[in-house]
Amino acid sequence: MTWEEFIHMGGYGAYVWSAYGLTALVLLWNALIPLRRRREVLDRLRRWYRQENAR
Amino acid sequence: MWAFLHRLASPKHFYHLTGAWIPWLWVTTLGCMALGLYLGLWVAPPDYQQGDSFRIMYVHVPAAWMSLFIYVFMAVAGGIGLIWNMKMADIMAVCSAPIGASFTFLALATGAIWGKPMWGTWWVWDARLTSELILLFLYLGYIALQNAIEDPRTAARAGAILAIVGSVNIPIIHYSVEWWNTLHQGPTVTRFDKPAIHPSMLWPLLLMAVAFQLYFFTVLLMRARSELLWRERRSRWVRELLSGGSIEPLSQREEAA
Numbered sequence: 001m002t003w004e005e006f007i008h009m010g011g012y013g014a015y016v017w018s019a020y021g022l023t024a025l026v027l028l029w030n031a032l033i034p035l036r037r038r039r040e041v042l043d044r045l046r047r048w049y050r051q052e053n054a055r
Numbered sequence: 056m057w058a059f060l061h062r063l064a065s066p067k068h069f070y071h072l073t074g075a076w077i078p079w080l081w082v083t084t085l086g087c088m089a090l091g092l093y094l095g096l097w098v099a100p101p102d103y104q105q106g107d108s109f110r111i112m113y114v115h116v117p118a119a120w121m122s123l124f125i126y127v128f129m130a131v132a133g134g135i136g137l138i139w140n141m142k143m144a145d146i147m148a149v150c151s152a153p154i155g156a157s158f159t160f161l162a163l164a165t166g167a168i169w170g171k172p173m174w175g176t177w178w179v180w181d182a183r184l185t186s187e188l189i190l191l192f193l194y195l196g197y198i199a200l201q202n203a204i205e206d207p208r209t210a211a212r213a214g215a216i217l218a219i220v221g222s223v224n225i226p227i228i229h230y231s232v233e234w235w236n237t238l239h240q241g242p243t244v245t246r247f248d249k250p251a252i253h254p255s256m257l258w259p260l261l262l263m264a265v266a267f268q269l270y271f272f273t274v275l276l277m278r279a280r281s282e283l284l285w286r287e288r289r290s291r292w293v294r295e296l297l298s299g300g301s302i303e304p305l306s307q308r309e310e311a312a
Contacts, residue, residue, distance in 0.1 A: 001097060010107035015172050019165040020096075023114040026157050027270065033153075034277035041281040045288055045297050 064143050066283050067292045073276045080273040087266035095259030102256075111169040113259055117267040119162035122190060123225055125155030125271060129197070130222045133215030143279075145211035146286065148218065149201055150278040154271055156194035163187055174238055182231035183239035186224060193221040207286060 009016045062068045095113040102109035129151045136144035166184070167177040178184065197214050204210035232241045252260070287293045 006097065009110065010101055012106060012108035012110075012172055015108055015168050016110050019111045019114055019168045022164055022168075023118070023161055026161050030154055030157050030274050031270075031277075034274055034281065037278065038281045041285050042297070045284060045293070048288055049294065049297060 064141060066142065066287050066290070069143060070280055070283055070292075073280060077273060077276060080269060080276070084266055084269040084273055087262050087269060091259045091262030091266055094255075095263065099256050099259055105173060108169065108172050109256075111165055113263045115162060115165040115169055116260060117264040118158045118165060119187070120264060121267050121271060122155060122159035122162050122187070123228060124268070125151050125158060126190060126193070126218070126225060127222065129155060130215075130218040133211065133218045136211050137215040142286070143283075145207070145215075146279050146282050147275070148215060149207075149211060150282055151271075151275055152194055152197050152201070152214075154274055154278075156191065156198065158267075158271075159187065159191040159194055163191065170238075179238050181237040181239060182235035183228065183237050186228040186231050189224055190228060193217070193224060197221075 007013055007017075063072065091113065096110055099110070101107045129148050132144045132148040132151065135141055136148060163184070166187075170179075171177050197217055200214050200217060201210050204213060231237060232239050284293055284296075
């Protein structure tokens, strides 16, 4: 297979690549959310302990 | 084995053990995915009926399998939390819902993209597609329920009941292509006789399925660990973890960013 054939996908390029692109986006999104969530939780915990110590 | 599972049910051990697993899980996930994509997109020959459009199968089918698997996982974890009042099971159920919803959305969207060139339409209201859409609504209902209820224990209990009742839909989705006349093709892999698919096309599918499965567990553990820290904020080990300053390399890098 050549690169042109690979991109063209026998005329179905637009369908195949949009399906794969969408999948890549969703998988990436789901991998990034937990990282952001972790940062948020660590911030929230620090604030929570600070408030608790102030009491 | 039981001793190991028992250790895993303890929040502190769970947190530390899974922290060590996650990098390795990512390496294996990405390895399987890279090999699966290479074999599926480059090496496997075009289908004699569908040409190259059949390659959408390598994301569509694993996503659809995951949408079912995660739902069952969620219902079972919810049930365990409900019966034995196990905190880790609740967290697993709650954290798996958004991932399951994403895979269900992917199965529907890539199915529509595949349907357009093959069936001539993005969508039909047939049994398979409609029952999968209902699955998406079940996931969204579960997530909405979790957000609506303040107390995590009550939310987990209500969610578990919804998940268990909704699991009626799972066999309906699976057998829909046999029970009703549908545009969707029948199963090719999960048949009791030999699969109706050539090995050069089957291998990439299995690799992608393993990759998606590993991906699910990896992002699930990542989500669960954060949820766990927050819910366990009153316990000593979390307090010490936070006051110690150095949690682990991952978070230090995040703090610098």
